[in-house]
Amino acid sequence: MRLARRLPRRLLALPLLACALVPGLALAAQVKGRVVGVEKLLNPVWNEAKELSAHRFTFREPSPTVRSDLRNLTAYAPKEVCIAAIAEGAQPPPTLPLLVTVGGGRTTPVTLVVAAGTRVHFENRDPFPHRLYGVGQASFSPGDTASLASRDWTPPGPGRYEVRDELAPSLRAWIVVEPLVAAVAYPARDGSFTFANLAAGKYTLRGYFAGNPVGAPRAVEVGAGNLEVKDALALTEAAPAPPDKAAPGKAGKKHEGGN
Amino acid sequence: MVLSRFWYLVLALALGASAYLLFVATAVHNREALRAAREGLQPDVQVVASYLRDDARRRSSLLIAPSLDEEIRSQVAKSSAAADKVPAEARDKARSALRKQGEAMPADGRFDALFAVDAAGRVVAQTGFDQAAGLEGFELGGYPLVADALHGWVRDDAWVLGGRIYRVVARPIELEAGALPAGAIVGARIVDDTFARELSRRTSAAVGFYAAGKRVASGAPESFDTGQLDFITNDLAAVERDPAYKDKGLTDVRVLHGDLAVIYARLPGEAWDLGAGFAVARLAHLSASPLEFESQKTEADKAAVPMGPLGAVAAALALIGLLFSVLEHTRPLHAFRSEVLRLAKGEIEQLTASRFRGVYRKIASDLNDGIEKVAAKGGGARRADLEQVLGPIPTQPAMSAFAFPGAADASSDVAATSATTPSAPRPLPVAPPPPPMRALEPTPIASSISSSAPPPPRPVPPRPPGRAEEADVEPSTQPLPEEMAEWLGVFDEFVRVKQQCSEPTEGLTFEKFQVTLRKNRDALVQKHACRRVKFTVYVKEGRAALKASPVRE
Incomplete structure (x- = not known):
């Protein structure tokens, strides 16, 4: 498996090491592309938290100098949108665990698409403990992870898994186990993404957000040379979260909550 | 002696009724004291909640200055533009500026920690919260509070980090009007005893904050023993099962140890989902027995007692008792004694039973019979x-x-x-x-x-x-x-x-x-x-x- 350059260095190091061990690396190519429509993807955690019924604040009001359409709680693509290159045949899991950092109220990345059998390595980067668990997963029960400590988990099989933290309600991560996934990339804030070393072959590029596939898949064929996908991948077809109620037309609406 | 006996019965009943009334009065007093405590708690909760809200707004206003600080804005913007990591120069300059801003804040509004966060959620600079100072890649971008600020919102939140409660506010750092904020400024205030005491001083309420099943801070007026707030810890497990607490985040009045009335309220923010909140308490001054009123009375209480009528009633009762005693005991006894004296002196040969009443008549009759029999044994008839x-x-x-x-x-x-x-x-x-x-x-x-x-x-x-x-x-x-x-x-x-x-x-x-x-x-x-x-x-x-x-x- 090969990961995109946008990931943190440690996160990148592990898959790169794995790629070095894969035969036929000489035939790998760089694939570049771009996604659009990220601004339509609304972060489900943040959008749930802005509802009065969530009791997450005593007051919430917009800054009048920020344009109302920008006040939508859109996803932060570098961490939350995952572009997966899905091959035609089953892919072996990486020999080294895949790093996921925990800190700042979220995991990095938030959505992860992995091959079956991939071991995920959660590392706590916060100065206080976390208590991660897999929703409905007996094999990933709540357990404390101290600051700078880690714990590993291998999802049991293909499917969509959600990871939460008993000590941080805003922390939600999704792991999608896709047996055919060959590599993943994370777009930059401008939407561009890069697969550094993708072996020659036919792939389907597909975006994932909050554990769900978004947008239309795009078929690509990687040859000996680098490839640049000309048409951007639109990620607007499936938005998991409802639109911001303070969207254009409702700008300036203040929220008050609490007891 | 019928009247006297009846009077004793009346007095016994009156005494029993008085004791009954005293205990009833004690129960009523306790109930009313508890009711007053209960009724006083509802406003207390509202006052505390309002204080927390107003305090959050006030603190968010205090963040305007650092959010407009030119140095902070520029350094945060540089960090946001850097894809990989926060530039060291931006980190240093932003920290210096942030410290100045923090020190310039009024003493009663200072934060325990200030963070300057770039658009990626990474902490560019911070003051306080030293446990995170050395962590590489420390960020806050996943918290809804920070995400809101990075999207142009001003709001507050309550975090529970490492068992401590933090009251947090954030507002965006904007470079130009109409554009997405370059970052956000975040201020955190630890909810500790100092915070709770200040809250109590301003609201006159006894309040305790709890998180993770423990009391983390408390403050109360001088007249309230803060040790009483320790009892809330033992009640938290039951509170978590309270349907009203689950749904509305607010319990009804709960009474602990018979005299401590408490209302629990969840703390708005992430703390809401983590079981953190605050408890407002009032101590009902209950009396275990009517005798405790004696030690609780004041001069005003004593002045409120109608001593005149009470004394008159007591005197009347005593006089009635004495009258009955005289009528049924002293006078008949006197008459009997006089008659017996006459008999002893020989003025009469027998007692005139008809002059007596009740048992004296019977005694006189029996005595006469006895005299007759004794006389008969002696051979003579008197x-x-x-x-x-x-x-x-x-x-x-x-x-x-x-x-x-x-x-x-x-x-x-x-x-x-x-x-x-x-x-x-x-x-x-x-x-x-x-x-x-x-x-x-x-x-x-x-x-x-x-x-x-x-x-x-x-x-x-x-x-x-x-x-x-x-x-x-x-x-x-x-x-x-x-x-x-x-x-x-x-x-x-x-x-x-x-x-x-x-x-x-x-x-x-x-x-x-x-x-x-x-x-x-x-x-x-x-x-x-x-x-x-x-x-x-x-x-x-x-x-x-x-x-x-x-x-x-």
């Missing part, structure tokens, strides 16, 4: 009753109201004696000696002098025809005027005693009465050669009786 003196007294058909029980069989003889009929002589001076005991026993004349229910007559021996008529019509010596007056008194006494003994008095007239007295008087005068005869009313075995005593003076 006095003669009608039957002893006259022998069996005849039943007088014409005076049916005056029947002498046990004398019916001898009535004809007596009548003959009274009539002094030659054909039936009867030695008047010496009456047939009755059996000693019988002779000396008081004759229950009263039981025989009845108007409606005379005792069954004894078998009457045959007598010559017309003899009774002769006896009936035999003239008697007419009573003297003073004797008539005395007999009237005896008659009245006799009637009264009969009524007291619940004997019928219908048909009993003085005319009939005096005929009997006259005959008996004549017989006694003739027998004892006395000057006059004194009649006495007494009670014999529960019935009115009449005795005649010859007076020789």
